[in-house]
Amino acid sequence: MSKIMDYEAVRKDIAAALKKPDYDDGSLGPVFVRLAWHSSGTYDLESDTGGSNGAGMRYEAEGGDPANAGLQHGRAFLEPIKEKHPWITYSDLWTLAGVVAIKAMGGPDIPWQGGRTDMVDDSKVPPRGRLPDGTQGADHLRFIFYRMGFNDQEIVALTGGHNLGRCHGDRSGFEGPWVTNPTRFSNSFFKLLLELDWKPRKLATGMTQFVYEDPDAEEDEEPLMMLPTDMALKTDPSFAPWVEKYAKDKDLFFDHFSKVFAKLIELGIQRDAQGTITNTDNKMGGYTSAPKKSNVATGPSKSKGEPRARL
Ligand code: HEM
Secondary structure, eight states, X not given: OOOTTOHHHHHHHHHHHOBOTTSTTSBSHHHHHHHHHHHHTTOBXXXXXXXXXXXXXXXXXXXXXXXXXXXXXXXXXXXXXXXXXXXXXXHHHHHHHHHHHHHHTTOOOOOOOOOOOBOSSGGGOOOSOOSOOTTOOXXXXXXXXXXXXXXXXXXXXXXXXXXXXXXXXXXXXXXXXXXXXXXXXXXXXXXXXXXXXXXXXXXXXXXXXXXXXXXXXXXXXXXXXXXXXXXXXXXXXXXXXXXXXXXXXXXXXXXXXXXXXXXXXXXXXXBOTTSOBSSOSOTTOSOOOOOOOOSSOOOOOOOOSSOOBOO
């Protein structure tokens, strides 16, 4: 066990756990990034609810949201680290894992501060439906991200997260990676979005995504894909200039991505000059964390029954 607040020790263990040859493209990095983003992306500025503080995905109400399908694997992969550093809260661990993964995959340094606390029951879990739906367009993206307090430039920068990882038919119904090297953070997503000829394709899952049919591809090569929401970035007159800028200038994208991801994982958190969170419900003060749940990944369900604790 590490010393309380030895975040450096946790960072090292997360980085060491990323390589996983038999999982997806060989890295847990992308699913950790998505976990950090979905734990934060429930924030609602107006009611000041949701956000990363609380780790509500441990409860059925949030963890069982179909929008979070697949993230149970990310949470389960982090359990051995929680076990080794039981003092860290899930909410800190999940956001830190995203930040460490981005850096380890070649991305920018992202400022991160600890001190989030875990909810002790599911009474403050935000309602479902706050995360984006990939089948939609620009209006939907604005509806979702303006609610969190982001502007058009920040929406485009954040969606650059799709330089990493892939879609899974059994999780979202979409399939395939966005870029040819989905475990290396870069601005390829924006370049490919602009350069390739994307054609709609209806999948066996019933979802329609955009694919690039490479005429020179090997027979078993997986086509690259874009979500309808990704395509909206290049057709919308206010999003498109940012896609073009980020495609041309990797350093600009890295700089903006770092700032906007740091903002994302701090949504709903107020700190004093020392960095201590001042708007936590936890009257015990910071750094109490929920107990470990289980090492088993439990998938989302649509059942509304009794709130079940989950990873
Ligand atoms: C703009 C609205 C967004 C929509 C509609 C969206 C939708 C999706 C969908 C449908 C998947 C596939 C899930 C699966 O089947 O496993 C996915 C994966 C992913 N998303 Fe997004 N996303 C959005 C924004 C973001 C943002 C802001 C980030 C991070 C900054 C992000 C990072 C990722 C990553 C890393 C994956 C790959 C996960 C994996 O490989 O397991 N996405 N997203």
